[in-house]
Amino acid sequence: MEGGCLCGAVRYRLASAPDDAGWCHCRTCQLNSGSPAMAFATVPTDDFVFTQGVDLVGKIASSDFGHRRFCTRCGTPFLMQVDHQPDTVDFSIATLDEPDGVTPGFHIFYASRIAWAEACDALPRHDRFRPDTRGLSPD
Numbered sequence: 001m002e003g004g005c006l007c008g009a010v011r012y013r014l015a016s017a018p019d020d021a022g023w024c025h026c027r028t029c030q031l032n033s034g035s036p037a038m039a040f041a042t043v044p045t046d047d048f049v050f051t052q053g054v055d056l057v058g059k060i061a062s063s064d065f066g067h068r069r070f071c072t073r074c075g076t077p078f079l080m081q082v083d084h085q086p087d088t089v090d091f092s093i094a095t096l097d098e099p100d101g102v103t104p105g106f107h108i109f110y111a112s113r114i115a116w117a118e119a120c121d122a123l124p125r126h127d128r129f130r131p132d133t134r135g136l137s138p139d
């Protein structure tokens with residue numbers, strides 16, 4: 001699978017099939033995307049490969065435990081990575097050339113949803129992280 005940004009400067013390729021796709025309604029995703037939520041899927045870190053415009057890819061510390069990468073020319077958000085899961089990245093499904101091919105299976109940070117952005121599906125909804133999230137102790 002391949003994807004890229006709005007301006008076309010940055011392109012990437014997935015070296016393996018993504019899994020664990022889901023929606024995130026957290027405030028950081030809202031600000032990062034300008035949308036009520038973002039849809040992510042997961043691949044091993046080495047399997048997300050920038051194939052064009054890598055020098056235009058920016059990095060921002062989006063929390064005290066993670067960072068995001070984006071196109072510095074047009075702003076398209078590509079991926080997020082958290083320190084406690086260094087072996088995987090979560091990329092924005094919508095940036096795939098064919099995003100229909102990866103379907104979200106859950107919602108996280110649903111407690112942070114914008115009131116008018118109720119999900120109209122029957123997927124599992126978690127107020128914050130999923131209970132089994134690797135590297136996080138249940139709170």
Ligand SMILES: [Zn+2]
Pocket residue numbers: 005006007008009010071072073074075076
């Ligand atoms: Zn761009």
Ligand SMILES: [Zn+2]
Pocket residue numbers: 024025026027028029030109
């Ligand atoms: Zn989020």
